[in-house]
Amino acid sequence: MAITTEGAAQVASADGPSPVAQTRRRLPPMTLKLAVGLTIAGVIVLFGVLGPFLVGNPSTVRDIGLTGPGNGFLLGTTQSGQDVFAQLAYATRGSLIIGVVVGAITLLLSSFFGVVGAFVGGSTDEAFSLFTNIMLVIPGLPLVIVISSYVPNKSIWLVAAVLAITSWAGSARVLRGFTLSVRSRDYVLAARIGGEKRWRILAVEILPNLIPLLASQVVFAVIFAILGEAGLSFLGLGASGSFTWGTMLFYAQNGLALRLGAWWWFAPPGLAIALFGAALSLINFSIDEIINPKLRSQTRAERNTWSVKP
Amino acid sequence: NQGTSKDASITVAAGDITTENFNPFSSTALQPTLGVIYEPLYWYNFAKQSEPTPVLATGFSWNAAGTELTIKTRHDVKWNDGQPFTAKDVAFTFNLVAKTPALNPSGLAATAKATSDDTAVLTFKTKSLMQEPAVLANQAIVPEHIWKDIKDPTTNLNKNPVGTGPFKVKSFTPQSFVLTKNDQYWEAGKPTIKEVRYLPVASADAASAALVAGKVDWASAYLPGIDNIMKSGKNLTYVNTPVMTTVIVTCSNAALGCTGPQTDPAVRKAIYLAMNREQLAKLAGGGVAGVGSPTMLLPGRDDNWIADAATAKLPQSADTDAANKALDAAGWVKGSDGVRAKDGKRLSLTVQTVTGWSDYILINDTLKQQLAAVGIELKPSQVSWNEWNAAQTNGKFQLSLDSVGLGASTNPYFTYNNKLATTNTAPVGKSASAGNQSRFSNPAVDAALTAAAGTTDQAAQKAEYAKIQSIIEDQLPYIPVYVNSMLTEFNTSRATGWPTKDNLYVLPAAWKAWDAGIVLKTIKPAS
Amino acid sequence: MSVLSIENLSIDYLAETTVHAVREVSLTLERGEILGLAGESGCGKSTLAYAITRLLKPPARITSGRVLFSSREGYDIDLSSLTGDDLRAFRWDKIAMVFQGAMNSLNPVLRIFEQLEDVFITHRPEIGKVERRLRCGELLERVGVDRDRLRAYPHELSGGMRQRVMIAMALALEPQVLIMDEPTTALDVVVQREILREITRLRSELGFAVVFITHDLPLLLEISDRIAVMRDGVIVELDDALTLYTKPQHPYTKQLLSSFPSLTGERGAFVRTGIEEPV
Amino acid sequence: MSALEMRSVVKEYRLRNGLRTTRLRAVDEVSFELQPGRTIALVGQSGSGKSTIAKLLLQLERPTSGEILVDGEPMQYRGAAAATYRKAVQMVFQDPFASLNPYHSIAHHLARPVKLHHPAFTRSQVDERVLELLRRVRLDESYAHRKPHELSGGQRQRVAIARALAPEPAILVADEPVSMLDVSIRLGVLNLLATLQREENLGVLYITHDLATARHFSDEIMVLYQGQVVEQGPADAVILNPQHEYTKLLAEAAPAPERRLAQLRP
Amino acid sequence: MRYLLRKLTFYVAALWAALTLNFLIPRLMPGNPVDLMLSKLATKGPVTPTTRAAIQALLGTDTSSSLWTQYWRYLHHLATGDLGTSIAYFPAPVSQVIGQTLPWTVGLIGIATVISFAVGILLGRAAGWRRGSWIDNLIPFTTMLQSVPYFWLALLLLFLLGSTWPVFPLSGGYDVYSVTPGWSLPFAQSVLYHGALPALTIVISSIGGWMLGMRNMMVSTLSEDFVVTAEAKGLTPRRIRSRYVARNAILPSVSGFAISLGFVVAGSIVTEAVFSYPGIGSALLLAVGNNDYALMQGVFLIITLAVLGANLLVDLLYGVIDPRTRARS
């Protein structure tokens, strides 16, 4: 949210405090927030990757109906006796795939339209930036709703693609702003004078400085995608035939899980999204602090003291 | 806070309240327009096999050629503006429909004449016995003195509807509208409810919340775990009236362009046999689905139309042996992956349903497991309503879950004609919106339908239907699964006399045209 | 008569490795004098200035010493004892400061007069609105900026003008000490010269003492009464300008003095010889 | 390649002021000639167009009108001629903090131009050359693997100069190469340049607003005022005997401790 | 001139692109309104082959003429302010449907957005001002609230505060039983009461963004030189906070706010679905379900205009609130 190009412009001049720190200068300092974020995200990713191998078929129906946790079902069963835990494992995988795909496409598109456009400059930049701005004002959700109601038999890949297409523009704009500022820095000009090829200047001189910003944009895109997919699914327009946190919630809601007291069906997918989103936000806090080192400095309240050591 | 005199007013859950539209010819008219505000000549109860109930008419007769229908209308009926209702209004209504194609979705083509104040004669160009239900029970009668001045009856919103029904409009806002009792109603002592409020309730969740909170008295929504939900509120009851059969529509006719293994009758038969309907009804039907019939009719209600009592009901458990045998005989051989194949083509079928129709999705999930046992691979797919509908009408599907809708009356002719007649289908790629989406075409069936349409003799009709039944039980263009539940919930604290399991005097769904009027004039304020 | 005396002041930055930015510095500032503080970049000049005005931010930490302010009215204040409202009232009223980058010292979204008036509203609430506005105008004119620039936004002024506005603001309450941290770097020589003239003129008019911080030794030699040379947080030499120029004691001072060419002097051997490079 | 010449070069910038755009003439009809082995100092007020002239020479901007001649031929912006030209001209940027990429080591900054200049060099040859360059600006090899932020301003400045010298240019444009440094470091850097210039017959355009060093380190001085060259001539002549008003003002304003100390002396 | 031209190009191109998309997308969707209405009719009673023509006559849809003709007709109608007739709300004109639903959406989501912005900014200001205080430590939690799926939170709150402890009403825009719409106090109270829970859910789930943004900008601004100067001037902390720090820190948020106002209409869909709120989002969903081209196009048009309008507002507003942009490029 708070990534303004202004703040971002400081990356390049963020001089580390001491040589000791230089080897991990580009890595976020390990704080409590980051540790918690990485741990939660790690656990969820692990669950999404390995979980499906450890659980049974999530679609298997059983004649036991809606039952609470226990009896070999860690999180109980749905109305039709499907194992909620197994569904959660597959859903985690599905949602993560959406997150990753959207993250990747957003990265590609926003780098292309934001970074390349700003770097090449001239009419290319004008055109790219016009296109980006138009994509930015074209309302995303309704577009997604309409597109996804158009496409037959939506797979999660498709939902991810649709979400990505409607969401890259914001980060492209942020990246463009920052690239413009980097592009005219003296060291880029120096590389040009030195006779470097253009692509090499882009790849070697400019991109590394964009990494924290790109990382934070991708993290946002992932959160956005997972939430967006959940919202679409809630409206009945999400991926069909595959498990995601969103479709799980949709079926739980359709089955009146909440009203029937089946919290074990309604709560886990929502909490999973919340936890994962929160973990990514925590990670993003740390990335933010690299992008804008000012955020790292300490409290103002400590200032007005004359602290003489005895 | 339910109105001023609590005991005399009830609230009904409506779907979406869109436009203030009480035009009985409009397909987007508000729920109570048909039946509550406007009335038909006769009323048919779909909940059980019964004689038509006279409403605005007191009798009718056909001429021998079946081209002229004479209708006797009721005396002492007044429009709610005080003008008397006569046979002229009936004649005017049918003439209006006949000369305005846009008002005429059921294709009525009769010209009408009032021969006296209580007699109207409808003349058809051809023998039209089967138009009877459409004329008698599916056309709201409108007052001539109002509608003769309406320039465009198709788009008129008719904001102050003048009808003969038990209620009239009191007030309207897009978020709720209120009907009030018609004091001049023709049936003595009815209605006794003073006001009926319609409230938009968009989802099952909202309906259950409103019911439990006592906000609505009458709702029709499929509520999973309905017994639990009914328990959590006070004075709640419900009835289940399964009347619509859930079927797997198959694109069955290769001659009309269908492709896929389901064009082989043996495959359809195998699916029919391998189904464990008990499990399906329990899991997908939520335990409230009814047992269906291979004739696509309703066991119980339609028993007198089913030729062979032995086959009246669908088998409830799976007969895998028979299914395997049928497939073996047709040359489908099991491959190494457990899926059968023939001529290098795997026995793999895609079944489509609508995203979010959770019961149908469950049918697919369950069926997939059940059919795997006989070597059929089922691939469930979920699509939007639009796509599902487009695929089905245009024949771009293999299997599709749908339900058989209500006909014009309980006479099987309407179901069979709709679903099976060659005239109602179209080649793949063309829209078969008239109803025969399985692209089924069989001269014997067509002949039987024509014969049945040409007589009013029920025994003769039954004989024709028996021919059809034996063909479809063999061909299975539609594979019946079960009879889907139709749940209607009531709150008995403000009104009593709602339909019950034992007294199904109507098909009680709140959205059902015509029946709603019967319910509202029958119920009484709770003491 | 000293107006400010710094005794044994040490300041550390508690960063990943502790930086001893200022070590045991003792200094006195006489009433009405210009004290130049010279030294290479990063030697602790700004840190010292910030400590005097109690503006140090964490991770800076004062580890020893104190700063005494002797008021014109005849009382002494130990700056370390000031807190809260006392500290606020003291600031600007007694010691004002002009910061290095004038372009960043002004709030970009407030008009010049609003920022000048702020000082009066806070420190001299008894002054009425009309009078306040009048004084702001006078202040600007005093530093040679037209009165009608009061309504301008900072970005509408040139760098030199902004610097002058800052000086005007610093003079608003007629403080007894003015600290100027590199007020003229980033300005071109002509503008720089004008501002220096302004400061010397105002000093003799109003009689405040100035701490003038810069790394430009020739500049200091021109305007200061006394000069302190700082290196690595320590004041290595402190003397009046003439003595320091003619008889430098510390080798670092000597090195500094030998390394700037004279504008009008002989070109001599100094030119393009590639003398052994310092540092 | 030997000589570089500017002939009535004009550079205009478009400025947006709200919804209007105005034109700013940053360089106005400037002409001069830079010969190998000579130094021209370019002095003037800030904003007078000094850096713009440098950018024009380095093809970072194109003149609005007028022409730049390379050995008497009009400057090429594309093709082989442009490539050889780019190799021959190098620049030291005004700000040593901005001209090094914080992401790369010092060695990277120096190795790239070397590699581009001698594509055939092996890795060890490149390394050797990098160390030689570092030694030349009197930095030992321990600096090679440091990142820019670990260097002082003077050290960075020297790295920037080393980088500019790496492709063995014929002409060096040094844009206020010493403005950020204090006097002691300043002199060292200038002397280094002077030495290299003598040894390699380098043509130098020395941009500064420090008149004293301009006088002592260049053959010729050009005074720029609002984009125009108002005075041009041998260094001593311009400083000691300024003709134009603005040059006089500059000379007047330059710090001259002697003057005041003369007053202070008892 | 060039700048103005560029801005103009942007607005014209964006408008054109949106309008064209608007036109194309519904037409690319599967099914057409006639088939759809037929299928819906079929569930109510029998339909015959002649029905199709009847419906076509009724809806007046032309799916036969070329896309180009349709496109020009569409643009022409738009230019004359004719948005066509809705199918879902047949025979109401689209403009009437929008007129009837838009005020609810703008009222609810608009007010919620304003509240969320105001509270978020105030909290962010406090958090940035006192880093490490309890308010500041709240940030991770408010940010987490943003990662909770909105509808999940809303359903949960609706269940808890609507059904379990009936503090808030379950659905609708006002109490249909006791008040009639109009400019009366009871109606206003009822509307506020019904809007409270939906608004609360929006505020809860969006406040974190404003708060974090403002807080980070506060922190960045705090280390600006002019803040140090203000402190050296001995100004009171309140004055520094409001006139020096917050006044500068809020600038990026203000443009974000204007943009988010533009997305009010678009963002209403899920809220209205959960709370059965009678706004334009519900209308859009209904339109999608009914292949109601005209209504969808109408709603899109409103959304696009709102967003473009908000952008224009930002362009204009920024010149006012940030004096620097008035002169600088």
Ligand SMILES: Nc1ncnc2c1ncn2[C@@H]1O[C@H](COP(=O)(O)OP(=O)(O)OP(=O)(O)O)[C@@H](O)[C@H]1O
């Ligand atoms: N926040 C900080 N954390 C760690 N070290 C710091 C910090 N701020 C300053 N220093 C160090 O303290 C020393 C003194 O810094 P200071 O800013 O006082 O120097 P200066 O003499 O004003 O330099 P300049 O002429 O460049 O303004 C420097 O070595 C600097 O690196």
Ligand SMILES: Nc1ncnc2c1ncn2[C@@H]1O[C@H](COP(=O)(O)OP(=O)(O)OP(=O)(O)O)[C@@H](O)[C@H]1O
């Ligand atoms: N890219 C640009 N766009 C618009 N104006 C520019 C641009 N570059 C420079 N200018 C303007 O051109 C004029 C000359 O700028 P230039 O950078 O050449 O000055 P300079 O003499 O190098 O100043 P300094 O001594 O401060 O470095 C200035 O008024 C500057 O604002």
Ligand SMILES: [Mg+2]
């Ligand atoms: Mg400093």
Ligand SMILES: [Mg+2]
């Ligand atoms: Mg310059």
Ligand code: NI
């Ligand atoms: Ni130590």
